[in-house]
Amino acid sequence: MSDKLPNLIDPLLFAERRSILAGALKIGALERLTGMVADADSDITVEVLFAKQGKRAVISGKIQTVLMLECQSCLQALAWPLELAFKLAVVSSLQEADKLEIDCEPLLLDGEKISLNDLIEDEILLAIPDYPKHGYDCIPQHQSKDPAFDENSRIETNNPFSVLAKLKKTGE
Template identity: 40%
Template sequence: MVYRYHSRIMVEHLPERIDPLALAEKRRQFKGSLPLSQLVRLQEVLLNPDGLVRFELKFGKVGKLSMVTGYVEAELELQCQCCLGPIAWLVSNQVKLAVVSSIDEADLLPESCDPLLLEEETISLADILQEELLLAIPSIPQHGQCDASAAPREELAQTPDTPKRPNPFAVLAEMKK
């Protein structure tokens, strides 16, 4: 594994599972990166499994709400569903999550906040990042101007070069001299 050394370092700095409520009370912050290879569900939509997600997550309180803010950044390689070729997809998203413990609570959140549904006491840090990246990916990735859809038209326009035949008028021109 290419990232073995890297991920071992990460584990020292970043806990694998976190308690967002406790971290919000302590106003903890995490900044770092994680190999994309650790994000199993994301891998299903990636053409190239390599790369990193860089992130900063700040835990804090707004009134009674426990919040997670920050950003996620990654350069993903998706597969165009039109030509099956690679698409470089740059993710650079602000994170604004409010920790909730039920769907009802989530419904009460202002629209500017996404819910972070806490079903157990702790949640995997990688899961939070993975969710943010999945939200930033189109459901059907496609090139803006995909070659596959343009190709048939291009082929018509570029009819194979006709072999160079002597121009009959050139002969005429010669004769006029």
């Protein structure tokens, strides 16, 4: 078991050795995820187990973190806890991927080594919702503070279709 997580791994070699990698990773080390979170200094706790199922190399693991996302309703900070479990089978072609058992997702290996950071980042990105928002109605709380949401201060705008409405009423 290792506390420091390597960036590049050889999944076939690690599976032969039945290796276990465990440690923490900074969100800032994951480029695609960094742009989606408000706090890139948080840690991601990772545990990855390498094994063999028959002749196939299998990677399974757990990922735990709390992401600070932006609520898509009120645009305020939103703590999004994640506890993920994954199981991947290493395949070298799409034909092999089609023959996998149901409990494994395919991991296409096109070279010797893969990036562990990319693997972890992919799993996290798949688990983040498209439109994260609070579990409660967060809009009314901010409406009273923001004058742009005040219904009494709305300005009447000219409706471009008001001429059509008048024509409909008069029948011209």
